[in-house]
Amino acid sequence: MKHNPKLLVVGNLLGKNPGYVTTQGQILAERLEADGFEVVAVSAKVNKFARLLDVVRTIVKSSGRVDLMILEVYSGPAFLLADVASFVAKLLGIPSVLVLHGGQLPQFAAKHSRWVRRILGRARSLVAPSAFLAESLERFASPIRVIPNAIDLGAYRFRLREEMAPRMLWMRSFHPLYNPRLALDVLALVKGEFPDATLVMGGVDKGLESSVKNSAREMGLGDSVRFPGFLDEAAKAREFSDADIFLNTNRVDNMPVSVVEACAFGLPVVATDVGGLSKLVAHGENAILVNDDDPEEMAKAVIGLLKDPGAARRFSENGRKLAERSSWSSVRQQWESLFEDILLKTESPASEKGSGSLTERLSR
Numbered sequence: 001m002k003h004n005p006k007l008l009v010v011g012n013l014l015g016k017n018p019g020y021v022t023t024q025g026q027i028l029a030e031r032l033e034a035d036g037f038e039v040v041a042v043s044a045k046v047n048k049f050a051r052l053l054d055v056v057r058t059i060v061k062s063s064g065r066v067d068l069m070i071l072e073v074y075s076g077p078a079f080l081l082a083d084v085a086s087f088v089a090k091l092l093g094i095p096s097v098l099v100l101h102g103g104q105l106p107q108f109a110a111k112h113s114r115w116v117r118r119i120l121g122r123a124r125s126l127v128a129p130s131a132f133l134a135e136s137l138e139r140f141a142s143p144i145r146v147i148p149n150a151i152d153l154g155a156y157r158f159r160l161r162e163e164m165a166p167r168m169l170w171m172r173s174f175h176p177l178y179n180p181r182l183a184l185d186v187l188a189l190v191k192g193e194f195p196d197a198t199l200v201m202g203g204v205d206k207g208l209e210s211s212v213k214n215s216a217r218e219m220g221l222g223d224s225v226r227f228p229g230f231l232d233e234a235a236k237a238r239e240f241s242d243a244d245i246f247l248n249t250n251r252v253d254n255m256p257v258s259v260v261e262a263c264a265f266g267l268p269v270v271a272t273d274v275g276g277l278s279k280l281v282a283h284g285e286n287a288i289l290v291n292d293d294d295p296e297e298m299a300k301a302v303i304g305l306l307k308d309p310g311a312a313r314r315f316s317e318n319g320r321k322l323a324e325r326s327s328w329s330s331v332r333q334q335w336e337s338l339f340e341d342i343l344l345k346t347e348s349p350a351s352e353k354g355s356g357s358l359t360e361r362l363s364r
Contacts, residue, residue: 005339006038008062008094010055010085011072016044019230021173021204024101024129024149024257025072031150031328032335040066048077055085063092067343068124070097075108079119086122095124095342100144103254103275104177106136116140124342130255132276147334149257153327156264157237161244161316162309166190166197168302169243169267171231171258172250175206179272181215182249182295188219189299194306198224199247200239202231240265244312245302248272251292255280259287260326263319268312270301286318 009029015022029041042058045051059069069089073082082098089096098120109116120126120141127147128134134144168187172178180201187199199221201212209227216225231239240246246262248271255276262269263286271277273289281287288305290297305312324330 005068005343006066007032007040007339008059008066008069009039009041009072010043010059010069011099012051012074012078013041013044014046017046019204020046021230023072025070025099027150027152028070028335031152031332035332048081052081052084055081056088059085059088059092059094063094066094068097068339069094070099071123073098073100073105073119074102075105079108079112079115083115083119086119090122096122097125097127097338097342098123100126100128100133100137101254103133103250103252105133105254109137109140113140124345125338127338130276130279132279133254145338147338148326148331149255149260150328150331151257151260151264151323151326153264153324153329155233155237156261156323157241158264158266158320159241160313161266161268162313164244164268164306164309164312166194166302166306167242167244168197168199168247169202169239169245169262170199170247170249171202171236171239172248172256173203173206174201174209174212176208177250177252178203179249179251179293180208180212182272182293182298183247184212184215184219184221184225185295186247186249186299186302187221187224189295190302190306191221191224193303198226200226200228200243202228202235202239204230236261240267243267245270245305247298247302248277249298250274250277253277260323263287264323266316266320268305268315269319270298270305272298281322286315286322288315 011025012023013026014020015026029039033039043051043054045054071085117140126144128144129149131146134146170183174180190197246267246269248259253275269287272292274292283289288301
């Protein structure tokens with residue numbers, strides 16, 4: 001009897017530690033394991049060097065024990081981990097799927113093209129969560145299959161927004177790439193027409209939280225802005241349920257899960273039109289896209305939603321439909337199809353004979 005596919009998921013799994021964001025690698029590993037796959041996942045080590053050592057040690061131990069490695073690939077210093085992990089796996093004969101992440105990866109690839117081509121060339125298959133990232137990187141390696149980031153749709157309680165209060169929510173890291181100050185500027189402008197407007201800004205500090213809090217006080221917004229810090233699953237459900245409009249102020253982006261989550265909860269989304277946002281959402285259909293770092297345009301969009309219940313309802317309903325495309329039931333089928341394609345190519349004709357499809361083998 002053919003064994004079930006055994007998977008090694010490698011990446012930043014810091015979400016297993018309190019106070020850290022859950023990554024797609026962790027979500028993928030947990031969902032696949034819950035669905036019957038044998039999964040080894042690494043690493044949740046906070047220290048970067050300890051994490052790298054943990055990854056290498058785990059790949060070596062997994063040699064001959066796993067059928068496939070799924071490797072999360074990010075730009076910047078994290079790309080070194082992808083280099084080392086893909087090299088060790090290649091050396092040991094473990095076929096790999098490289099999953100490309102992050103709105104900065106195209107710029108990183110352009111700057112380090114030879115390095116990126118070499119690492120991506122080690123993969124048996126390449127995956128990107130958005131058409132934007134796939135198209136941006138296809139000149140470095142191809143083909144790149146698009147499989148969306150996954151969410152557990154059942155964990156997001158949908159509430160149809162129609163007659164809305166001016167309660168805005170922003171959630172991301174306090175980092176220059178995510179331009180949190182823009183959300184304050186938008187709040188100040190919205191309060192010109194809706195004096196009771198409020199803003200919740202949730203997320204981990206990446207250097208800007210104290211300056212944003214100071215700016216809120218200096219702008220006279222102290223009583224209208226709340227900073228709950230990192231939002232765990234319970235806090236996220238509470239804040240998204242209470243809010244009525246989601247602001248996405250990023251300067252660089254790919255396929256932000258936070259936007260998909262907002263859509264799943266039924267929040268109309270107003271987002272900067274950067275990176276892959278226009279590939280993720282349809283302007284005027286399930287979100288409103290505005291120019292980068294333009295508080296007047298973003299505030300105008302928010303005010304328009306507050307004054308037009310019909311438009312708010314349309315964005316709320318259509319946003320939920322968008323989120324359904326990222327439900328695990330849909331995404332799982334795409335991953336299983338990829339696994340089957342790869343494993344069938346690696347099996348010999350003798351071993352393939354009578355083995356059945358991947359889905360059939362999983363059911364045995």
